[in-house]
Amino acid sequence: MPAPSGNKTVAGGPSLRLAKLGIELAASSTPLGANVESSDAGHFLFLSGTLPVVNPRLAISGRLGENLSVKEGREAARIASFNALAVAQEHLGNLDRPKKLVKRTVRMATAERFFEHAVVADGASDLYAQIFGPETGHTRLLYGVYSLPIGVPVIVDTIFEIERPNN
Numbered sequence: 001m002p003a004p005s006g007n008k009t010v011a012g013g014p015s016l017r018l019a020k021l022g023i024e025l026a027a028s029s030t031p032l033g034a035n036v037e038s039s040d041a042g043h044f045l046f047l048s049g050t051l052p053v054v055n056p057r058l059a060i061s062g063r064l065g066e067n068l069s070v071k072e073g074r075e076a077a078r079i080a081s082f083n084a085l086a087v088a089q090e091h092l093g094n095l096d097r098p099k100k101l102v103k104r105t106v107r108m109a110t111a112e113r114f115f116e117h118a119v120v121a122d123g124a125s126d127l128y129a130q131i132f133g134p135e136t137g138h139t140r141l142l143y144g145v146y147s148l149p150i151g152v153p154v155i156v157d158t159i160f161e162i163e164r165p166n167n
Contacts, residue, residue, distance in 0.1 A: 014095040017131050018085075025086040026054070038091040045098065045162045047087050049107070049155040052079035061151040064144070065114030068153050073116075074123030077106060080156040081124040085131070088160060098160040101128045101138040105157040110144030117142040124156050 018025070038047050052059045052075075060076040062068040068076075089095050106121040108114075121142045128138065148155055 014098060014131050018095065021130065023082070025082060025089055027086065027090070037087045040091065040162065043161055043164060044102065045088060045091060045160040047084050047158040047160075049157050050080045050083040050087060051150075051152045052076035052154060053083060054079060058150060058152060060153055062153050063109045063111055064116075064120060064153055065111035070116050070119050073108065073120035073153055076152075076154040077120055077123035077156060078127050080154055081127045081158075084156055084158045088158075092162065095131075097163045097165075098132070099163055100161050101132055101158065102161050103139045103141070103157075103159045104128070105141045106143075107148060107155045107157075108142070108144045109146065109148045109151075109153050114144060117144055120154065 036048065038045060040046070059079050060068065060072055062072075064070070064073045085095060088098060092098070104121070104124060106117075106124060108117060108120055110117070121140060125138070125140065
């Protein structure tokens with residue numbers, strides 16, 4: 001699943017960009033609680049928080065600034081972002097309906113003296129710039145907390161603006 005981590009943008013729509021980057025999305029995972037993975041309203045698709053899970057196992061666990069490095073946090077954010085794309089693709093049928101990433105919230109399990117939240121979150125933001133283009137931009141909220149479910153270091157919440165299907 002995870003592919004190149006450079007900032008290179010590839011031409012074409014999101015599905016074509018993923019293919020050109022050699023990225024294949026895994027099936028989305030099951031939510032941890034009594035909720036759904038995705039819900040659309042009007043021109044927006046809201047995704048539940050996605051985790052750094054691969055082959056349904058937690059790929060990276062721990063706390064940033066304690067037993068995880070910034071590099072590991074960035075990779076966790078990228079994996080969670082791939083999983084968000086898989087949820088969007090499953091909900092929408094393809095990844096060409098999202099017009100842009102509107103907002104991203106990144107929660108991180110951090111040690112008290114960890115201050116590199118933005119660098120970790122860029123692991124998610126840089127990926128989306130590759131796929132949706134850097135010109136689309138998005139808003140972002142970052143924060144560190146002491147603990148997250150099942151020991152995950154990062155949870156990524158995502159809101160896309162989507163094209164409505166022609167009826």
